[in-house]
Amino acid sequence: MSSATMTLEHPDEVVTQAHVRYAQLPGVSGPVALITLDNGQDHTRPSTFGPGGLRSLLTAVEEIEAHDPPVAAVAVTGKPFIFCAGADLSYRSSLTDPAEVRPKLTALGELGHTALRRVGEGRLGDRRVPTFALVNGAAMGGGLELALHCDYRAISAGAAPIALPEVFLGLVPAWGGTQLLPSLVGPENAVTIMIDNALSQNRTLRGPKAFALGLGDVLLDAADFLEEALHWVGQVLRGEVDPAKGRRPVERGAAWAAALERGRVLADARLHGAAPAAYRALELMALAETADADTGYAAETAALADLGSSEELVAGLYSFDLVNRRAKRPVGGPDRSLARAVTKVGVVGAGLMASQLGLLFAQRLEVPVVLTDLDQARLDAGVAHVHSEIDNLLLRGRISHDRANRLKASVTGSLTKDAFADADLIIEAVFEDMSVKKAVLAELESVVKPETLLLTNTSALSVTEMAADLTHPERVAGLHFFNPVAVLPLVEVVRTPRTDDAAIATTLQVAKQLKKNAVLVADAPAFVVNRLLTRFMGEVLAATETGTPIEQADGALDPLGLPMSPLVLLSLVGPPVALHVARTLHQAMPDRFRTPDGLARVVAAGKSSFYTAGPGGEQIVDPEVADLVRSMDDGTAPTAREGAAMTPEQVREAALSALAQEIRLLLDEGVVAEAADVDLCMILGAGWPFHLGGITPYLDRTGISERVTGRRFNPPGVATVA
Amino acid sequence: MFVSAQGSIRDVVFVDGVRTPFGKAKGVYAETRADDLVVRVIRELMRRNPALPPERVDEVAIAATTQIGDQGLTIGRVAGILAGLPESVPGYAIDRMCAGAVTAVTTTASAIAVGAYDIAIAGGVEHMGRHPMGEGVDPNPRFVSERLVDPSALVMGMTAENVHDRFPGITRARADAYAAASQAKAAKAYADGRIQPDLVPVTARHVDSGWELVTADEPPRPGTTVEGLAGLRTPFRPHGRVTAGNAAGINDGATGCVLAAADVADELGLTRKMSLVGFGFAGVAPEVMGVGPIPSTEKALARTGLSIDDIGLFELNEAFAVQVIAFLEHFGLADDDPRVNPYGGAIAYGHPLASSGVRLMTQLARQFEEHPEVRYGMTAMCVGFGMGATTIWENPHFGRTGEGA
Secondary structure, eight states, X not given: OGGGGOOOOXXXXXXXXXXXXXXXXXXXXXXXXXXXXXXXXXXXXXXXXXXHHHHHHHHHHHHHXXXXXXXXXXXXXESTTEEEOOBOHHHHHHOOSHXXXXXXXXXXXXXXXXXXXXXXXXXXXXXXXXXXXXEOSEEETHHHHHHXXXXXXXXXXXXXXXXXXXXXXXXXXXXXXXXXXXXXXXXXXXXXXXXXXXXXXXXXXXXXXXXXXXXXXXXXXXXXXHHHHXXXXXXXXXXXXXXXXXXXXXXXXXXXXXXXXHHHXXXXXXXTTOSSHHHHHHHHHHHHTTOOHHXXXXXXXXXXXXXXXXXXHHHHXXXXXXXXXXXXXXXXXXXXXXXXXXXXXXXXXXXXXXXXXXXXXXXXXOSOEEEEOSSHHHHHHHHHHHHHHHHHHHHXXXXXXXXXXXXXXHEEEESSGGGGTTOXXXXXXXXXXXXXXXXXXXXXXXXXXXXXXXXXXXXXXOHHHHHTTOSXXXXXXXXXXXXXXXXXXXXXXXXXXXXXXXXXXXXXXXXXXXXXXXXXXXXXXXXXXXXXXXXHHHHHHHHXXXXXXXXXXXXXXXXXXXXXXXXXXXHHHOHHHHHHHHHHHXXXXXXXXXXXXXXHHHHHTTOOOSEEEOTTSOEEEOHHHHHHHHSOTTOOOGGGGGGGOXXXXXXXXXXXXXXXXXXXXXXXXXXXXXXXXXXXXXXXXXOOOGGGTSSHHXXXXXXXXXXXXXXXXXXXXXXXXX | OOGGGTTSOOOEEEEEEEEOOOEEXXXXXXXXXXXXXXXXXXXXHHHHOTTSOGGGOOEEEXXXXXXXXXXXXXXXXXXXHHTTOOTTSOEEEEOBTBTHHHHHHHHHHHHHHTTSOSXXXXXXXXXXXXXXTTTTOOOOTHHHHTTOSOGGGGOHHHHHHHHHHHOTTSOHHHHHHHHHXXXXXXXXXXXXXXXXXXXXXXXXXXXXXXXXXXXXXXXXOTXXXXXXXXXXOOTTSTTOSOOSTTBOOOEEEEEEEEEEEHHHHHHHTOOOOEEEEEEEXXXXXGGGGGGTHHHHHHHHHXXXXXXXGGXXXXXXXOSBHHHHHHXXXXXXXXXXXXXXXXXXXHHHHOOOGGGHHHHHHHXXXXXXXXXXXXXXXXXXXXXXXXXXXXXXXXXXXTTOOSSOO
8 A cells, every 4th residue: 555655746737626615505404515626717718627727626525524513415516517537647747767757657547536536425434414516517427427427417508518538538437437337327327437438539418318328316407506416315314315226226237247248349449459448347347246346446547557558548649639729720720810711612513522521611601602514414413412402401300490491592603714713712522633624723813812822622632733733722722621521620731832821811711610630741742641641551562462461450450449440441442433532642752652453454344442341241352352452453363372372460560661751751841840740630530549659659659750750759768658 | 458357457466575585785685586576486486386377477577677697688588598488488677776666566556457467477586786876878978067966876875865955854874774774673673583484595696605595685784773873974975964874884785576366366266465556656856755755755645545544554665765754844743653663674685676576575575474554555765866755555454353463
């Protein structure tokens, strides 16, 4: 217990104070101690628990214990809109000496258990009083765990978010959550909250849903939550209401095992064992079925020390910071005041991408959007597609009738580009062909105002070249979306050497209005995400072409825990699009980007995926595709080349080495400012996981970056343990 | 005109009234919004009267003197939405300074009487800590150039000194004695549990010390003695008579009540705590605004055909002891007449301007329960810039035998 005597210091902690006041409720003998968790800041800086906050809780209970007259109960609530957002993550980040991480996190785990149990278990001297969590607002992680420690919980219908996001970050709920949650809400709901939600882009709950899952004993309106929650406390203390009566009985045994199995399947599907947190959380939950509290909590603390000193957690915290800070303010952007107003938008093209863009601009910018196409039938289909998407939103109750009317009226089509004369922004999403795009831009320039922003959604072509012949190339930039547009949060904003600050400022502002996270990139072939994915997939495809079985090559990256394997991703993107990007990159950098011959044959044969459904509906490699990738143009039989098959380790090594080399080159070329931007792009544009830190922390910690490029991407200790 | 009134006017009943505990300005509600106080009152009214379907409420009239910030934005409407009333229920803001809530009641009651509404919520709020008296005012310069009013008219304490001047017999000693009695009566009413049933508890945030459950008024000073009061300074005039002790304070609070057409109350099974008999408003010289309730009461009595002798209970707002005593003298009542403010008054409870009128009504309704021998009761108050407001109510318990009294 040496750690118990260790005093944890965190000088930068914004300490959440546990203020105590006493409320006299009618018909209750003795006051109710009401603890308010409040860090003194407004709701944009939620209250969290660092060492100081936990000690404040202990001090509060000491005061309550000494209170005269003796209290009838202890209740805990938060400042407006926030119950408590959990552990202060900056504490972990403040531990820069690798040797101190484990002992200090062990001490933090023990301090957390001690403090939360002290509040929740209601032991005051030799008395035991009921304890209540009055969850008035956001309750995350350790905040929700504090509520779980209490005997009873009231939840505000307005409280949000409510979640245990630890597994998402690379931790486990380690202040009692894994032990208390399944016994309260049942193993099935516990897996939903702790594993499924955490691994689903950190899905969170709102009050009513949290209540429905069993997290609360009573759900009360937000308008006067705290008053009515205290009224309910009075009813419970007077014996008028038994909160536990409404709880569903928790099934142990088979139900527990089934829930754990579901959790394992979920974790495997998303992680392939690549990150330990979800599995560790499931082990702790398994323990909770039979273990006593002390045993369970000790195991949680051990898990906190293990995971907290892991590379995955450090990468997770780094990623969390990228997504929550760097993504909000693109690095290298010009003065935001230079941005021009956008009151009308033109979209050139009426294909699927153009329709998606039209809908997004209409929804977020709330300005007229005109689609154009040379063909009336295609144009009608494009506008009709947007209108039917709007109808879908209406049907699903996502928007009102009035809003649907407004959006539909704002999206129109025009065969000629005259309709763009008064547009402030035009984005083209026509066929990926330089001469076609140049012709479109030239035609636009003859119609629009000199300062109208011209954007291209090209995925790989040179924006500089596209604008080269224009009178005003300074208003041309790239705005590269990722498919599906409505889902993926990243846009690459492409600046050419001639693009002016006003154009970039306007593009960044539009990206923000579109609720996208922008990364500013230089005009280099395929920018960041497609360039890296193509290089990476190129190695996998090459392996298949030289005789490595497709499953083996494609599964070689499973240990990274990517959201999908490279060839499943390629199938989702669409082989023709991938081929176009691959060819463009091959032309630009033939020494590193191989000729995508196998892929070309797959596309030529009209195959849309490497996989197909097997006889039992399971996903299997399409045997025709397997033949296509391996057969040589000269007609050589695939079997003749199988001697060159690579092991999964070899494929992985090749893919990651290529990736490291490409990132180094991309940084040296100045495509983005820093490695952090690469990681942000891969997290937001490709869904690469937090536990890899995007990718550069992973390449650093595995030594690949030093081996391939002679240096690391990030200094030791920033995105890696050391 | 309105079918529901069938060519005549309908009786209007006071179904129920509640209020927040009152606070001292910069006190318990220093970090609480005014609109949140109103929301709490409206929700408590709905909760206490489950027989009242929310969609049957035809109006939410909320008074505030300073209609700025959290008391602005047409507070009756926004508070209705914030309280979760259906969006079909309209609302508005109303202002007659101290008589705001009274005017909310008389205006909505009038609309009920003629058949335009069946049910209304009427009340008031004043957060004088957040919105000091006179915040943002811009008096027309003609008031000065044409000497339309005395310069003292805008400072309520000075108008109270002016009332002392007009009635030299009302000395500071009488005012202090009246004030001490008000505090004592309020303390007794609390001890007897007469006030608490109509208070809705409020949780008030204190960023430095946590949420506080406010269940009682903050301003009362039980144990106040005339000796103690005699030592207080007179801030409005050197060697004057008006002190912080014989006047209401600067306060925060909200009140509200449910009014209904008598037949609708019966249809829905709503309680009937009082029935409206009539009301009157009148103007006086702004520099002696304290005497306003005298002509407004004369008017209300004349128009209802009642005399002062018919009134068995009085709830008079104690903006200043001197103006209450002036009223009592005018109508031939003693300073310590037991029919007047039996639970004490604003000198003890406080006077969050536009909210006070409904506090008087809620307390009168409680007293009606205790006094079935009384048929009629009255509320009256003085109003800034020279007005008075009077309402007259009939006791539905009148003549009831058995328990009570």
